[in-house]
Amino acid sequence: MRVLVTRPEPTSARTAAELKRRGHEPVLLPLMQAIQQPEALMKAPETEASALAVTSAEAMRVLETLPQDRQAPYLALPVFSVGRATARAAEAAGFAAISIADGDGSSLAKLLISRMDAAAPIVYLTGTPRSSDFEATLQKAGYALDLRECYRMIPTSLSDAAVADRLDPMPDAILVYSSETARRLAELYARTAQSLDWQRARFLCLSDKIACALPAEFQPRSQWPMEPREDLLLLLL
Structure with missing residues (x-):
């Protein structure tokens, strides 16, 4: 099956390798790219911080760009990860105590509320744009967040010719990992609806919210x- 992978590098390459292993033909078209902002992490967490929360492996990649002495105060904290992939990135970055939620911001917030006292702030390594679910749930429960926006996601620049090169013939399935990517697909559709066979593809989204x-x-x-x-998403192929 011909499958379009829309997620950013370097994760798109890993997804492509897994698709090949399963006998599919991956087509790479990253629709967003990360701009790292390591300066947001140069100030160490407050001494009273109780935990680190992370909703993307990209935050771990930014942390790894810091000098070792700047990483150490973060690595000393227990980390709460949104899901398995981010947890693997946290382990690779050097974290020892890792708790894993069920894949979305709401479940991560609930995990923190069940484990940590609201008296101490939680350091949140994140990017922009992002969903508000995680922050809203914690703040409603009375938790303070030390917010560090250490990367931002921006659209990749794609000409119509580059899009046509990847989407003609149209893949059988398109993997969609974020709401921002879904909105970018809407932009591409508006530009190429007359020239590309969009009716052919299925759209496999990481969640109903993204769909x-x-x-x-x-x-x-x-x-x-x-x-x-x-892993569950790929089972839908």
Whole structure:
């Protein structure tokens, strides 16, 4: 099966390798790219901070760019990860105490509330744009966040010719990992609806929330797994 991978590098390459292992033909078209902002991490966490929260492996990659002495105060904290992939990145970065949520911001917030006292702040390594679910749930429960926006996601620059090169012939399935990517697909569809066979593809989204960000024309052909995990997503192929 011909499968379009829309996630940013370097994760798109790992997904492509897994697709090949499963006998599929991956087509890479990253629609977003990360701009790292390591300066957001140069100030050490406050001494009273109780834990570190992370919702993307990209935050771990930014942390790894710091000098060792700047990384150490973060590595001393227990880390709460949104899911398995981010937990693997945290382990690779050197964290020892890692707790794993069920793949979304709400489950991560609930895990922290069940484990940590609200008296101490939680350091949150994150990017922009992002969903507000995690922050809203914690703040409603009375938790303080030390917010560090250490990267931002921006659209990749793609000409119509570059898009056509990847999407003609149209892949059988398109993997969609974020709401921002879903909105970018809407932009590409508006630009190329007359020249590309978009009706051919299925849209496999990491969650129902992401599927809702797709154009209305795509939603009847969208699916998502019971949990926002890539291994479950690929089972839909």
